[in-house]
Amino acid sequence: MNEHYISDPDLDRPGEACGVFGIIGPDIDAARLTYFGLFALQHRGQESAGIAVSDRDNLTVYKDLGLVAQVFDESILAGLPGGLAIGHTRYSTTGSNSWENSQPVFRHLDTNGIALAHNGNLTNTSALAEMLGPLAATTDSELMTEAIGRAMQEGTVTLEDALVVALPSFEGAFTLTVMDTSTLVGVRDPRGFRPLCLGRLQDSWVLASETAALDILGAEFIRQVAPGEMVIIDHEGPRSRFPFDEEDTHLCIFEFVYFARPDSTLLGETIQTTRREMGRRLAIQAPVAADITVPVPESGIPAAQGFAEVSGVPYTDGLVKNRYVGRTFIEPAQAIRERGIRMKLNAMPGVVGGKRVVLVDDSIVRGSTTKQLVAMVREAGATEVHLRISSPPYRWPCFYGMDTGDRSTLLAADRDVVDIASELDVDTLVYLDLENLIQATGSHADAFCTACLSGSYPTEVPVTDNKFLLERLP
């Protein structure tokens, strides 16, 4: 097929981290509830979606490439009965975007099988592949499923006990929902790179990457699953085990900057509130004489609101987003594809014309979109463009579940801020500094991973690995 897809509906952003979900309860339509949960986690991965469901006798997996609404319809959900399910929305951070690599991953066992949904990236993928021997696996998630399945077959009878055996051999970032025919398990790696929360819906229990997935079901938020915690949920309700050696916590700071939904709650505060605080701090750190504050929709909106509030430079919508452009959009021809950003955003001359504009966004990764945006705002008549970014320069690649490509693709990799300002053709450019970013979260620096911003990695990193590692092994 000669179809071309816009590569990232949210412009120049790293691929997100995947969303995981799980639910168990008496007399519920678990697959349907999972479908709604995945809807709320769609922003974490738009390449594929899948649900595994158990009716206590059989475990069935249905998954495909595409958005949740494209993969599932009424008749498919009707064919997935049972009161226990897990779900996944995927962005490929290991392995390519193919059906085989979509999740949940299923592994057959003599007694039936297990299914696993993974958010994050292992940092010992090569070592784990070597330990497990020749396999057809193309992702780290398949390796994990294989290791757990083998532990079950080698005499560890329950899924819970098999996880206790297998989990310590995984290193890096892994938030998991795992199931067999009767038990749901949620796991957060000991550093807690990626979030996972526990909720309750009447007599049912829910696990989800973000609280927004609880809200969509009307479930009550109980708590975040702790780093290093394994929550086992069966007909008796949840209980916890801690199978890992203790490590310092390193929650991904980028969940606050960009990844998590604004209406999700992390560390006791809604993400929207935290992002707004980033904008307030940016206004104090980098004031500028200007006429209007314009957000890059939608990522820059809360920070722009905070910036305007403190600076007194009025908040104004100067860019309009075409909300229907996404991964399913088929570009008709190369000529139009080259128009790139104009398919997604348009500047309003009546708003920005003749004005000194403060343009606010949350981050710059590769920079190509930002450059086009600035040009568009200038073409629309802005007399000055002052760019304010509510996070520090993104200089280092992520090995924990974000696909930012290799370091050479990062705009700030080897450039200072003056160089970047000149490259983007802005009058001034200021990034929020790391201290202000952390203070905006209301937590302490040592609670976070900030590696892509600071170069300080909380684990050893696999310098030679990339997302296609397993596909290239002989």
Ligand code: SF4
């Ligand atoms: S490197 Fe950056 S994106 Fe990756 S986990 Fe750390 S803070 Fe998050």
